[in-house]
Amino acid sequence: MATAEGSPFPWRGGELWFALAAPVHDDPEVRHGVARIHHFHRIGGRFEHLGATFPMDFTPGSREWSGCAVTDGQDVTLYFTATGARGEVAPSFLQRIFAATAQLQDSVEAFSDWSEPVEVVRPDGVVYMDEHEATGRIGEIKAFRDPGFCRTSTGVDCLLFTASSAEGRDSHNGVIGCAVRDGEGMFRIQAPLVEAVGTNNELERPHLIEHAGRCYLFWSTQAFAFAPGIDAPTGLYGAVADDLFGPWRLLNGHGLVLANPETEPFQCYSWWVLPDLSVGGFVDYWGIKDALAREKPEGRRHFGGTFAPFLQLQLDGDVATLADGYA
Template sequence: MRATPVSNHDQPDGKSVVTKSWRAADLNLLSGGAIEYAPIISEAQIQLVSDQLDVWDAWPLADALGNPVHWRGAELWFALAVPRSADPEQRHHLARIHHFRRVDDRFEHLGETLPEGLSPGSRLWSGSALCERGRVTLFFTATGRKGEATTTFHQRIFATSAELLSSVEQPFGAWSQPREMVQADGALYRPANQDEGEPGKIKAFRDPAFFRDQGRADYLLFTGSSAQNPGTHDGVIGIAKADEAGAYQLLPPLISATGINNELERPHIVRSAGRLYLFWSTQRGVFAPGINAPTGLYGATAASLEGPWDLLNGHGLVIANPPERPTQAYSWWVLPDLSVTSFVDYWRPENPAKTEFEGRRERFGGTFAPFLHIELDGTHARLVKG
């Protein structure tokens, strides 16, 4: 693993990054433009990986360019998972990382990835995975604190590494002691250290996504909250760059949604036709009051990491859930071939005869959604249909 433990400095060099401000005026363009809606997911398309697990937030084991690594004639993937329960919302308090084998578009569950107690958190949230020279580096969010008596929402970014083996039963060697890769500095990024909260309203410092540019510099993207403009809706896409010693240094955000959105989740970058495309997921419920934007995959593009970044399609929206199923899928991840994975969220319509809690289990999918595919042309993105 090239990276070494935390080494932030007080005044990151902001000359190399031009932050794109995502504004309400950009999203107002949605009211007059064509929206790319994903097709409705039918019951026949929902294939449980396991009838004992809820699965969400997935990412592949990838090479330094983001391409899924071929392993035993297939691909190796990671996702958050928990035992299925009566209330799917409880999964956020219990989440662990599991690994899966992808054969064509079918996923096989292989097992829980990290030994219990290895992480400094009480549970594990999303990240990314790099494979180089036969070794896997798993970047992840350590949420809460090990041994805590009550569930907290502290979020920190760590990495651990292990040798990639050939055994389906045991794909990894011994995992290294996790190392904290970067910390919120309180100047650019707010520490995510809340003791209490709920999904959608907590502050963020999570979802590390590895990216290597063509100059072979290494970066981590992450979901963050602004320390420069703190508020109820202060979501940003953060970035940190590895220095020559391999320690990650914070840079100003790539995207700032202060005043309009609280969470720009699972950011990641894909190269296509000589440009960089930055994607993130967000939900309708975390936009500021008065902003009518759907749950979906959003994005921006630039010629280089330094920017300037342009919102895709003028407003940022790439794929939206269909109006008839506004919560059917979430947590999109775009691969270099422009195929797009996500998970089946609350896909059934609400049942008026049942309370919200009573209807959750029958509405929640908890498995991989059918893959979609997009096309990119400069600052435009479209869903490939048919």
């Protein structure tokens, strides 16, 4: 949970964090079909699980996917992805972006009752694909998800999201979408900030920070989301611009900010850069190098499913590196 400018908001001697969670299954990949948003108390370097954030069957989807939480110290607005449709028999990949609000409480309950979820932005079918409900393999489905809120230093409220281009209907047509809040409080669709038509299918969990007078845009993607013939690793990628609307330049000349080591290509994912340049992430599969091993029972036992140790970035203009001691 953060302020509108992106800094973690202090709560009960620590911070409130949100993450997807799912019941334990023999196959960890089942989590994508049953995930829900949970909240955690980060205090003393540890994460204490507090429970599911929304009541069961509260949101319009059959499960919830990623988003972000913003607070002014009194109210909390949670932007999230409602995936599938409530009550559906077979999980679909319909993705819609909603927001709900509650009062922040100084108790372990954390929130008052949530307001009814409201759909805050929709794909238009012209710039952003509105056909993403079909079943399919993870990494190949089309997207409209992962809302990330940011208020720029110039006072612009924007909502970034993972989307698929309606103009470039390639098998790999990922974009980072943007909507800006107007004078009536509504988010209005803008052109994508970054597009990867012909290059990559999923630019996931986009988020923006401002540092040293520049805007830095970050996202995560996986090796298998790149088009055939492109040998690029699972990692955190980024771009830099002088303001929200660009033009954007890929960090380090190629976009890659950090990647899993070659000996541990699946160990971490879903990175999030905070304004102090610390980087959180998610432990995926550790201790295996072969992608096929994840599909075997012994490989599935290597699933982490928890917060990863934090890293620290350094930013210098168009260059992003890990700080000393984090290599």
